[in-house]
Amino acid sequence: MRDVRTAADSRTDTGLLDGLDPEQRAAATAPRGPVCVLAGAGTGKTRTITHRIAHLVRGGHVAAGQVLAVTFTSRAAGELRSRLRALGVEGAQARTFHAAALRQLRYFWPRVVGGPQWDLIENNKLRLIGQAAHRTGLSTEVEVLRDLAGEIEWAKASLIVPDDYPAAAARRQRDTPEPPTRVAAVYRQYEELKNSARLLDFDDLLLHTIAALEEHRAVAEEFRDRYRCFVVDEYQDVTPLQQRLLDAWLGERDDLTVVGDANQTIYSFGGASPRPLLEFPRRFPEATVIRLERDYRSTPQVVALANSAIGAARGRPAGSRLRLVGQRPDGPPPRFVEFDDEPAEAAATAARIRDLLDAGVAASEIAVLYRVNAQSEAYEQALAEQDIPYLVRGGERFFARTEVRQAMVALRTAASRAEPGELVPAVGAVLGQVGLTEQPPAGGSARERWDALAALRDLADELSRTVPDMDLPGFVAELDQRAAAQHPPTVAGVTLASLHAAKGLEWDAVFLVGLAEGTVPIQRADGDEQAIEEERRLFYVGLTRAREHLTLSWSLSRTAGGRRHRRRSRFLYGLLPENHPASRVARASGSSGPRAKVRCRVCGSSLMATIEIKLGRCEGCPSTVDEELLERLRGWRGARARELKVPVYVVFTDATLMAIAEQRPTDERELVAIAGIGATKLERFGSEVLAMVNSGTPA
Template sequence: MVGASPTNTGSGMLEALDPEQRAAASAPRGPVCVLAGAGTGKTRTITHRIAHLIGSGHISAGQVLAVTFTARAAGEMRTRLRALGVHGAQALTFHAAARRQLRYFWPRVVGDRPWDLLDGKLRFVGQAAQRVGLGADAEILRDLATEIEWAKASLVAPDDYPIAAARVQRDTPAPTAQVAEVYRAYEEIKNSARVLDFDDLLLHTTAALEEHDEVAREFRDRYRCFVVDEYQDVTPLQQRLLDAWLGGRDDLTVVGDANQTIYSFGGASPRPLLEFTRRFPDATVVRLERDYRSTPQVVDLANSVIAAARNRPAGSRLRLIGQRPDGPDPRFAEYEDEPSEAAAVAARVRYLLNAGVAASEIAILYRVNAQSEAYERALAEMGVPYLVRGGERFFERREIRQAMAALRTATVERSTDEDLVMVVRRVLAKVGLTEQPPAGGAAKERWDALLALVEVAEELSSTVEGADMSRYVAELEQRAAAQHPPTVEGVTLASLHAAKGLEWDAVFLVGLAEGILPIQHADGDEAAVEEERRLFYVGVTRAREHLWLSWSLSRHPGGRRHRRRSRFLHGLLPEHHSAARLGRARQLRDGTAKPRCRVCGGPLLETMEIKLARCGRCPSNVDEDLLARLKEWRTGRARELRVPPFVVFTDATLVAIAEQRPVDPVGLVSISGIGPTKVERFGSDVLAVVRGERG
């Protein structure tokens, strides 16, 4: 079956796609850019595109190389292609693809035995740091390793590191000259040991293609069609490797969403995605905005989060359109301290479990890994099973290694005419898979892990005709090599970064306080704050139906309540919704309520603070582009009316509009100084400017 054409070729394959997905999947060979919002079916689209190109005879399966950024995403792509009848197309991570190519070409470009791959670089970084006199503190070594990874991903050599780090304002663990010395020593130590790190896979593969014409010719004769998923996360090094793969050709499909760029700290940049049409003027561009993942309530919140972003480039202005039936409104909650917040989240998780939501369909997401401890404790006290994403790898667990050994033995002993799922269950029964699950604890975790192997067998039986034990064990070994584990029953605990590319029925976004999200070291750097906003957006868009957003005012019970809720929640909380805002505006005008800061909730005392609905301590989030458009509109309107500009609106009022970005007349009325008369006279014009329809 290797290299076989899809079984459902032609236009029939595309009938299940929506019009935009179909346009992307059926676009002719050549450059194609798919701007795909969260939940819009990008993997479905690009796998159908690959299948359509193969089924239509444009290319053979063996000529396709599809790359993405995680082993899980690559595994999902292979599963989707297999279900479409595509066998032989390569779907790998950048590093896995480069490793295969480097291993194949190594004898030709180097000549001796291939160098081994480092599992981790900290040992060599530690030796380099001691050589430079920086000591061996574990935290500093991790930070130094991160700087080396950023530099290599950004194509920055040791000599160029100080200038490059200063240019992008890197927060370095030591003076840049010392970091450069560690970087240089690390490369010397690593090369002397004749080993490679993961970045070397990309660097050496790129060099092999750029510097050896016969290698480039052989590679380009083999691969003719390239697909890059999550293109907004590409680094300069990955882009250079992609350029080497292409060799001046343009048979390239890229898929991405600049609103989900969250890895700038590692060298990633959405620039290649946003500038794709500049490089390929004849490219086909398709926008996917129909969100099939989340309810309209979740989608509306996600749109509000990203609409508040500043300086959004044109290519990132996707507005999701929810396609699912209505669901519950997102819920917001404030707590006195972190343990109270964690206990409330655990109680709500238990409620969802009792209502029939599967534990594997619930996630608790936080900004930094250190936040997980409180939730682990709260879930354990509630008797709720959980998994910490980024912990022990599934295929390295003792019970899974035992199960794999038993399954391999059964592959030799068993005939292939038995039902695959029954055989797998019978084999796993010998290593602990009982008919009924244990009550809980570690035994239940082991049982869940073994059951997940049965579910892989069920999936394989439903997608591959005649699948037998040999095919099943090969699938497991491929997943193990790619770190693509099956789903295990348990609530997921994960950082927002680790949640990228995943989705759940219910998502709890916790710890949404200033200094945590946005994280403290981002404050004062507009680009860093906007990346934190995109990280929040990614978290929101992980939820299919239930979304809970919470924060606490102090870390410990009885502690000082010095925290403020995240600025990213402004305009999202119920008190900012239309009916409540209108009532609030009336109360303010009637003098029955004291004005409060819309960011921190503190009292507003000064006239300007009341005008902006923001105290002087809280940072401004004014949209400078919007403010300029408002001033331009005001100038024209004042000229028409033959009055001074301040008669239309004062500068302070325009700043308040540019900060609060009202979406309806009620929102305008809630801004101090804008009454019904001005709303009636100028409201439609102002709202059109806010929406970007005029200026």
């Protein structure tokens, strides 16, 4: 690898590099060629890569129009474009993989395919999958179709064709919604229906672009002459399909900068893998590798907690062992709070948010993060009762709102006859005509409309300060570009979001809620060591979203007055301060927690792996499984899953069934002692399972 200390170019624009720390500067000034930036959460990776692009352009190493930067969300691509423009770089392309492929495919279509361009499936994908499922004799319930769509998307992202799907699913131990051969049949039918209708899905954009570049020499030469320098953000989330497209873009060249953090790999279920990031130095032996570990986002207290959480991970590859170093002043210690039930947890969270608002923290700087979207309802209700404005990330798109569309029409009309003048007063005058008043209304839908218009006004104010000579026509053009990229401005209100949706965002105050076993980590991950570690990384992502205030909470019962049998998340063990009252959770559940040694019931050795703890024995020790009972349990599970219209693992995982058939629990106490069987599973299925174990016949 090149020595990064000698990489700075003598023509560096020192003004551009002011404010970068030594590692950021090394990444920004590294010469053209392969560069790998291992960037921890909050270490300024976006700042670093935009300054790198600006440095290369200003130094004459590459023209702005020859740069293609790709990332994984429209919002992140919009942020890259905004920052590049603020650095004076016009013309560099910053897009998602799919947006870049769509643009290229449209350009090359007449040469590589010919005829009218095929339409892109956007909102009717489930309808096609429903037709395919019906032809295959499977259920067309919406939840089933969504599960099938997820499997098809995973297969295409992993470059797996229908004929190869059953073997690949078995090899990867996929929890498939239907038997793999039937999923493959639906996949095959879906592709036939889609192609006969001359439609493309989002994965097809990448596949067809790859084919155009790999099979048409003239197309590849024209593209590679157009783009000379590539930057990939969030490289830990690349799929095999995206990597193949990147390889097709590069050809034999190596002018590639990648940025990522293997500790934030949270999309393995969709085919993403940190392997290309971790193996980058092996693929490019001359690559410059730089580690960013100075955390400018979070207080040392938040950083220390995040380091402890990810430090407990098992099997971490060397390239992922970044240890963040907090750069901000001290802040309050993270808060750990236990509640009797979920309604109490939601109400207390809303009350604490009210305290923060009263103390001067802006609503837009507060977030409530949860594992699954179904958890949002309780928090929506609790915030509404406190008259606190909120927005659910992943809900209605900003630019689709009626008041925003009306405002953009009015702004466009004003821009067509605008005379030179200051941007902010001009925008304020137009928005005043469509409902933006000096003071916000009391609440409800009127307040939501006002907040949306105020976000447009605030964006104008921001652009007037960061983009020289920004005028009303330029502002309208910026809005059109943001609407196309779904890159909305910040709207006032507390954010409610899933942990996955929170990736790439940050707030002054973060509430991580619902941190109970079966939710964090999610129930279906139990028994799968790799899935558990991905859940840990997702928890880590949530922790690192907080700048200053961080609250972690969980409840012992799902419903008010319910049985308090739930346990706090295993990821919290070792993080709580000593003598914290939440230690009673482990005692109430009859377990001493992960810190206590669990021994094999056969040989007495300490057990460490999740699957071994669940089974109660070492993986190499002889099994005492009752094969007949195991078969009955599997048959019962399949019937219950069909009755409830859920995947079989939602009832019980294979590992849980194996543990039941080996340990043959005779009462509720013994049954709930098996990992993965909590209060909810006990209440719903306990009597049926115990009847099968005790009587030897199905319940």
